[in-house]
Amino acid sequence: MRKRKTFVSLATFVAVMSVHLTALAEQTKPVDSGATSWMLTSTALVLLMIPGLAMFYGGLVRTKNVMGTMMHSFAAMGIMSVLWVICGYAMSFGSNILGGWFGWNPDYFMLAGIDETIMDAGVPEYVFAMFQGKFAIITPALIAGAFAERVAFKGYCLFIALWGTLVYNPLCHWVWAEDGFLFNMGAAGAIDFAGGTVVHISAGVSGLIAAIILGARRGHPEASMQPNNLVMTMMGAGLLWVGWFGFNAGSSITSGLSTAQALTATQAAAASGALIWLILEGWHQGKATGLGFASGILAGLVAVTPAAGVVKPGGALALGALAAVICYLGISVKNRLGYDDTLDVFGIHGLGGIVGAIFLTFFIRDSWMAEAAAAAGRSWSVTDQLMVQLSAVGIAIVYAGIVTAGIVFLVDKTVGLRASDDEEMSGLDPSYHGERGYGMLNAG
């Protein structure tokens, strides 16, 4: 997601320059209606992932928690959108302050200064800001799966507001803003096309830390806790796959060749991830489950997220398959370790994101490596880039882990993050929402 520089077409560049020379009026940049319309579509597609996630998670919990779990995703749409407009965009895409911890730009406060701005890519800045805002919504919503079925609603709301501000915004700034230090690491930056580190590793690691600090659900692991509605989970997984085209292909911030490359890689990785998971499960357990297929889709999609801009379809197939294998093993290990990452946020998003961000290095297309070598002014090897990727992954893990631990501790000691025993036993729905998910009569 190179914000402004990389994907400016030559034509736009010439047009912009000539306008600059004659009028010096920066508001008269031409709008590229092709790019803008795809970005508008992508923005809507990424938003669609959040109800998709609500359905995916909602179907996997017990009946008494279905509304509470879906509300975790929907509440993020409210809280994170408001915060993003007020200060999230300014913190993520403003210029470095406080030594580059995050950014700030007074013009972006309340998005007041971008009312008429057209970006160099020919896209109104409002579209870019809203597109990015969707990522800020889905990332904390992903974490909710790790501590599903046992958090208080009020505490959760405060947690995601703090997490979005103190973890997401700085990470987003480091990786995607022009002056972010990970954006400029090595020859051509740490590669994170659409959010492997920013979204998936940060959510996965934070979920793991929060799940460990808050402790397991009552009765885990002896009591069997069955999904209330796998049909809804499958529909949610389908919506996530569809929405991911906006997530990845939209991250090109254009509508052209790089969009097509990202789109193809996305489809290839999702399909190979799902297929490999199904084969593994069939071989290991003797049954090919629907939830397994859905998990494989997600593992593949997560792994290709950082890589979609730089790998060819063959590489995407390999990444999807590798992610499915590693996530499958990771979840088996989790079951032995006994911690309660309820919906496998770390197992899928954490591990999948790490696999994608590291192993993409071996599948980068030659033209990207040539550009990197040119930028470095020397030869740029796979090992050089691997070091950059490992550093970026390590920084994301350490930063997200430490700050999340602090936030969980703070929220739990103040308004309370862990549900009380009674509330947990009654279920999130009656305890915090006064509702039931399914019919009032004889709810299944």
Next chain:
Amino acid sequence: MKLITAIIREEMLDQVREALIAAKIERITVCRVSGHGNQKTERVYRGTKVIPNLIPKVRMDIAVNDPLVEITCDTIIDAAGGENPEIGAGKIFITNLEGCIRIRTREQGEQAM
């Protein structure tokens, strides 16, 4: 032989089940039911408080031999009532059982329990 039918709050199911298992009463049938009682539970729909006239409950059916009736009922009462039982904690019905047959072995009567 007696059939013990307990109607309890749905959120107490886990506790009751765990208590029964601890008391070695491990053969139970559970279903979700709805019914009228004295309890009034408020729910919120679109900002309006609603009192549903049929309240969801859990019904447990436990068939036991006579010596186990008392311990079964006591266990359910202790677990389902909590420390301060309130309206809506539930009821237990005890009925005589005419017979019992285990399908697999065709055993009959008390040994089939």
